[in-house]
Amino acid sequence: MQQGTAPSAEDKGKGSEALAVAAYMRVSTAEQMRRYGIPAQADATRTFVERRSNWRLAGSWEDLGESGATTSRPGLNELLAEIAVGRVDVVLVSSLDRLGRTEAAIWRCLWQIEDAGAGLECCDRVLGEPGLDRWLTLDRLARAVEADYCRIVTRTQSGRQLKAVGGGWPGGPAPFGYRISGKGAFGSTLEVDSTEAAVVRLLADLVIEGGQTLTDLAEELNRRGIPTRSGKRWTTANLHRRLKSAAFLGEAVFRRTDQQWGGHCTRLDGSGQPLYGESVVIPLPPILSADRTRAFQQALTELARPRRNPLGEYPLTGRIHGPCGRPYVGCFRSKDGVRTYRCSGWQEKVPCGCFYLRADHVEEQVARHVDALLASMPPHARPMLPSASETQRRLDLHAERVRSLERLVAQCAEELEGLRCQAPNSRVVAAALRQLDADRRALERVLAHARDWLAELEARVLRDVRLTDVLGVAAPDSQALLPSEQRSLIEQLQVRVDIVDAEFRYREGTKCSAAQWHGRTGVTVPADPTDSSWARIDELLRSRYRPHHFRSPLDLRAALTGMLHRLRTGILWRDLPERFGDPRKVRFRQRTWLADGVWAEIMELLGDGEDGTPVLSHGAAPELSVRSGADVVNPVRIS
Helix, strand or coil, X not given: CCCCCCCCHHHHHCCCCCEEEEEXXXXXXXXXXXCCHHHHXXXXXXXXXXXXXXXXXXXXXXXXXXXXXXXXXXXXHHHHHHHHCCCCCEEEECCHHHCCCCHHHHHHHHHHHHHHCCEEEECCCCCCCCCHHHHHHHHHHHHHHHHHHHHHHHHHHHHHHHHHHCCCCCCCCCCCCEEEECCCCCCCEEEECHHHHHHHHHHHHHHHHCCCCHHHHHHHHHHCCCCCCCCCCCCHHHHHHHHCCHHHHCEEEECCCCCCCCCCCCCECCCCCECCCCCEXXXXXXXXXXXXXXXXXXXXXXXXXXXXXXCCCCCCCCCEECCCCCEEEEEXXXXXXXXXXXXXXXXXXXXXXXXXXXXXXXXXXXXXXXXXXXXXXXXXXXXXXXXXXXXXXXXXXXXXXXXXXXXXXXXXXXXXXXXXXXXXXXXXXXXXXXXXXXXXXXXXXXXHHHHHHHHHHHHHHHHHHHHHHHHCCCCCCHHHCCHHHHHHHHHHHCCEEEECCCCCCCCCCCCCHHHHHHHHHCCCECCCCCHHHHHHHHHHHHHHCCHHHHCCCCCHHHHHHHHHHHHHXXXXXXXXXXXXXXXXXXHHHHHHHHHCCHHHHHHHHHHCCCCCECCCCCCCCCEEEEECCCCXXXXXECC
16 A cells, blocks of 8 residues: 555455445535435435445535635534444545536545545546556546646636627626616617616715715715715725726726725736636726816825735724624724724614724733633643644645655656667557656645645644633743634634723724813712802803803803813713703803813812712723623723
8 A cells, every 4th residue: 555545445344344434525615505416426425435335334424615725724624533432434426526616626625535534436437446556646636636627727718708898797796876777688788777877976076076084985975875885884994996997997997906905806817917818898887977087087096095004913803792692893994093893783774883803902801701701711721722732733744745745756767768778669668658657746736735734734733722722821921822723712702892981982093171170189079069168150251251151052151160060071072962052152162261270279179178079981991791601700991
């Protein structure tokens, strides 16, 4: 048997009990999920098992809607766990493309199965005995699977190219301002959507008039009750994308080469040209006139593009729940460069009004709870603490596989050199040379995949070492982990964060001038003015200000009481109860008294030697309740 490969099913079944066979099935699209994909695979694997007397079907594992280009799938991961504990001897697939759609994916899935302790068999192909023949057979089949996948992609892209060249819409959502006519047909085109076209014309007018920022434009649309296509509120980000769409350019471009921002973009070759066809300009029925389009493009250049949100991870996304019950998601505030968590209901048609949270404060508090929870657990019971011996065992198995392939490649190279020296004009020798050279190139391809997988396994070992160093100590520090590792840890511990203080509001910018004055002077907030104390304050005010200061409908005694109430409770100005007067006018009076030095005299008149109340100021985060699957802790306040 060739070293570095798993034993075949026939070898494992000789002189032993019936082999436990696991059927693995996968479909990658919703259409296959709805139609015959899984039933057809299940029927093929069941029939294949029934024809073998020493095989028994131990169960089936499915991955629905999972791409064949990935190697980490829920169903496959569960199957690997079953193999590791000895419940499965053979993994059976109806065809090799169910294991993966690319060479790399097929080899990696196969090696994970073999290193877990099982063999692989295929219903429609004989994979051969372990050793050189199996390597070559699998290489040939894997190349055929990827070639077939590439043909499907090419046919699909060619059809889209042909449709675009003919002036039709090649697929995907229509640009803002248009809708698809004849959707699903080969001749589908774009036509003007009257509702969205009105928004396009309004935006063009607002941009050309100038004097507004993207934020102003978004707020104007929201004020007029105009939603986005998906029914959400406008933001600077989604508005900027709309302003760069086809409706404002006068044309749509299929396979644009100037917009390469992520996975959903035109794939380019090594020379920077579209991989599956040339760029095609699709004429559109105009919404704006040519002159209006030029004026809009010129005015658009004066609008600042919103700062791109960083792609950093937010480990608590989906784990924080606000007063409205919806989960919080990570959100980067580009205007001040702050990482935050924001309620997912803030972009609904009717925003929930939940406040946002500073990410660093919340993450620090949750990390303290997680560290305390881990410290209370025995080291062997802590989640995310990998088995170093198991990880190293799989790395050693694959390292030996790589060395085995290297020996085979070296052996083929030696045999090639030897044959080239023998009878160079012989047809038999020439045929042998071609075959041996083909085998060498096949083995080199497999070796390249094996080395890539070895590098990934080595990276996993380093990650596991880091996790062991962090989580294996008596007092773990989860903040030393990467954000993705923190998220995995939080998910395993089933951490949930609830906001206890529903009245909290995040303080934008600096503290108010009154709070700063009290903090600087150490003066506490006195009790509300009595009749006698108000008479002295009123006399003070009338001695310092002209009559027009008292002609406002604002009740100055009620306003002063409101100022003191706000300092004691820490509420925002906008949340000041109506009985104290218009919050804007109350705030203006307080700032006036502070600037003129009158506020200090008022505090002296109200003090009368009695103890006051300290100024209350909410911190950067409200009171939170942090819970996990292991326990429930009392609410904690983030300062």
